[in-house]
Every structure is written in structure tokens, then in C-alpha cells.
Amino acid sequence: RKEVEQDPGPFNVPEGATVAFNCTYSNSASQSFFWYRQDCRKEPKLLMSVYSSGNEDGRFTAQLNRASQYISLLIRDSKLSDSATYLCVVNGGGGADGLTFGKGTHLIIQP
Amino acid sequence: DAGVIQSPRHEVTEMGQEVTLRCKPISGHDYLFWYRQTMMRGLELLIYFNNNVPIDDSGMPEDRFSAKMPNASFSTLKIQPSEPRDSAVYFCASSFGYEAFFGQGTRLTVV
Numbered sequence: 001r002k003e004v005e006q007d008p009g010p011f012n013v014p015e016g017a018t019v020a021f022n023c024t025y026s027n028s029a030s031q032s033f034f035w036y037r038q039d040c041r042k043e044p045k046l047l048m049s050v051y052s053s054g055n056e057d058g059r060f061t062a063q064l065n066r067a068s069q070y071i072s073l074l075i076r077d078s079k080l081s082d083s084a085t086y087l088c089v090v091n092g093g094g095g096a097d098g099l100t101f102g103k104g105t106h107l108i109i110q111p
Numbered sequence: 112d113a114g115v116i117q118s119p120r121h122e123v124t125e126m127g128q129e130v131t132l133r134c135k136p137i138s139g140h141d142y143l144f145w146y147r148q149t150m151m152r153g154l155e156l157l158i159y160f161n162n163n164v165p166i167d168d169s170g171m172p173e174d175r176f177s178a179k180m181p182n183a184s185f186s187t188l189k190i191q192p193s194e195p196r197d198s199a200v201y202f203c204a205s206s207f208g209y210e211a212f213f214g215q216g217t218r219l220t221v222v
Contacts, residue, residue, distance in 0.1 A: 044202075045213070103153030104154075
């Protein structure tokens with residue numbers, strides 16, 4: 001079965017710092033990659049898609065390394081509101097088939 | 112659109128009872144997913160449908176679990192008989208492409 005691995009953390013980071021975490025996936029045929037954010041006792045929500053060329057959305061940067069089969073998420077100038085669990089999601093076969101979630105990385109931003 | 116709607120939001124039941132969880136996907140979405148989330152195992156895909164047809168049910172833990180999608184706007188996940196180890200948050204999600212939109216989940220407690 002496809003696997004997606006993440007460091008569960010928690011990552012304790014002071015406000016304003018930069019934090020990065022990676023996710024590795026085992027299925028080399030995986031075609032689509034995403035980062036989802038999940039707040040405590042809430043449903044996961046899409047944070048950003050991850051493109052081969054890398055992409056940036058404000059303070060968030062996502063990158064894909066197909067050769068090493070990992071994706072990364074970088075958060076700059078972290079805010080208290082960034083505290084959440086970040087889920088790495090890999091789609092193995094195109095379309096919406098086979099969405100596989102990592103167990104998430106727990107991030108705590110400290111004042 | 113109101114998003115993915117799940118009911119009930121919370122369910123407490125006694126071991127051995129039948130439990131039925133309900134989901135209304137976003138109109139127009141052709142994929143529907145059922146996930147289960149626990150602290151130990153993270154977010155696990157149980158089953159997903161494409162155009163109301165079950166495509167992959169390999170994540171269904173055992174025969175006590177069954178899921179149906181009689182039409183494009185409704186799906187159920189049934190557990191019969193329920194056991195304490197079934198206690199978890201059950202999420203339904205729908206998609207028309209790559210991004211999956213989640214419902215708010217049903218928190219199930221089996222005592």
C-alpha cells in the first residue's frame with residue numbers, strides 16, 4: 001500500500017521564526033501532492049497544492065523533489081495562528097483516486 | 112453550496128449496537144471518500160466511490176463495516192455491531208478533481 005511518512009512533531013517554534021518540515025512518499029508514480037491543514041477538532045482543509053516547479057503563497061512555500069520522493073513546506077515569519085497539524089497528501093494515480101494522507105506534523109507557535 | 116454535510120456530529124452508542132453515519136457531498140462532485148481518524152493511526156481511507164460506485168474498499172477494517180451510495184447526493188457508513196475500538200472521528204469528503212473537501216466529521220464513541 002502507498003505510504004506517506006511525516007515527522008509527527010510537535011515542532012515548538014517561537015513566533016516570527018521560520019519552520020520547515022518534509023514528507024516522504026513511497027509510490028514513485030504519484031502525480032499530485034498537497035498540504036492540508038487541520039486545526040484541533042476540525043476537519044482537514046487544503047492549504048496548498050505542490051507543483052513540480054515549487055510554489056509560494058504568501059508566507060508559505062511548498063516544494064517537490066521527485067528524485068528523492070519528498071515534498072516540503074516552509075513557513076516564514078510564523079504566526080500564532082499557524083499552530084495546527086499539517087497533513088501531507090499524495091495522489092497516486094491522477095484524478096482524485098488514491099488520496100493518501102500522512103499522519104500529520106503538529107506545529108506549535110509560541111509567543 | 113453548504114459544503115459536505117455529515118450527520119450526526121456526535122454519536123455515543125453501546126457496544127453491539129448498529130451505527131449509521133450519513134454524508135451529503137457537494138453537488139457536482141463525482142468522488143466521495145470515507146475516512147477514519149484516531150490519534151494512533153491518523154487519517155485512514157476506508158472506502159471511496161466514483162459516480163456512486165465503490166472503487167476501493169480495501170481500507171474497510173472488517174465485515175462489520177459497510178458503505179453505500181444510493182445516489183449522487185447521499186452516502187452512509189454503517190457499523191454493525193459496533194465495538195469500543197471503532198471509537199474515532201469519521202470524515203466524509205468529496206471531490207470533482209484533485210482537491211478533497213471534508214465534512215466536519217462525526218465523533219463516534221462506543222462504550
